[in-house]
Amino acid sequence: MLNDLKMFFEDIIFDLKTKLFSSKYILKGKCKRCGACCRNILFSTEEGYVKSKEVFLKMQKKHPYYRRFKISGIVENKKDFQNGALTFQCKFISKNNNCLIYPFRPSFCRKYPNASNELIYQGIETLDGCGYYFDIDKKFESYLK
Ligand code: SF4
Ligand code: SF4
Secondary structure: OHHHHHHHHHHHHHHHHHHHHOOOEEEEEOOOOOOHHHHOEOOEEOOEEOOOHHHHHHHHHHOHHHHHEEEEEEOOOOOOOOOOOEEEEEOOEOOOOOEOOHHHOOHHHHHOOOOOHHHHHOOOOOOOOOOEEEEEOHHHHHHHO
16 A cells, blocks of 8 residues: 555656656757667567567568668666667668668658657667767756756
8 A cells, every 4th residue: 555655656756757857858969970870779569678589570570671670789787678678780771880771761760869858857868979969958957047
């Protein structure tokens, strides 16, 4: 009972914080053309991040679109919610980090790095070494004064 109450209030506090911080982050920096975002892609299903080759093979069978990706590694010793997730490399990234289908790249590539305020508030960050980063909007700093 006490635990339920604790969780109930934690949820309310989390919702309030999310609302308070929403729309308070902006994207800063610029692309360094390192290609990391094309080599460290995470996929998820309704069960969470893809963590096994078998799940990925099923995805490829169901959606041929995924055949353009290959497993490039695994997330280790990072934030709990990503730990163990497989990373994928797009087959269209060249050795020089150029996108071989640049004019026709998918919208998620055009939008990267793009994350909701809620995800940023929960601690999501751009990839290590990425030239972009999420920062608090100046309007929020003035809001604190
Ligand atoms: S990881 Fe960041 S800096 Fe590197 S290519 Fe992608 S957007 Fe550019
Ligand atoms: S389509 Fe191009 S920009 Fe998108 S992941 Fe592949 S190489 Fe990167």
